[in-house]
Amino acid sequence: MDTDSAQGAVKEAVGKVQGAAGDVSGDTGEQMAGKARELSGKAQQLCASTTSLVRDTTVESPFTTLAVVALAGFVAGALWSHGGSHRDYHR
Numbered sequence: 093m094d095t096d097s098a099q100g101a102v103k104e105a106v107g108k109v110q111g112a113a114g115d116v117s118g119d120t121g122e123q124m125a126g127k128a129r130e131l132s133g134k135a136q137q138l139c140a141s142t143t144s145l146v147r148d149t150t151v152e153s154p155f156t157t158l159a160v161v162a163l164a165g166f167v168a169g170a171l172w173s174h175g176g177s178h179r180d181y182h183r
Contacts, residue, residue, distance in 0.1 A: 096140035104133030 111126025113119075151155045 094118070094140055094144065097137050100133045100136030100138075100140060102133070103136060104130050107133055133166075 107126045107128070107130030109126070110129060111123050112124050114122030114124075146157075
């Protein structure tokens with residue numbers, strides 16, 4: 093388990109405890125702060141897992157990763173060029 097994932101797990105656990113303390117005391121602010129901290133910890137763990145997955149996939153099959161990134165860049169460019177209004181920004 094890497095550091096970011098471990099920190100996320102700790103943050104999630106602290107958030108659960110903080111939310112439970114808010115439940116017991118009836119403090120809505122404490123409940124919301126606990127839930128926010130818990131969700132932040134889950135997001136940190138997800139980000140760490142995704143980073144690890146991307147790193148492993150890149151090492152195992154670099155050409156497939158390059159193709160996926162190129163396709164994503166092409167799609168993003170196509171969406172960007174066709175989206176919204178076509179203003180002249182070069183005045």
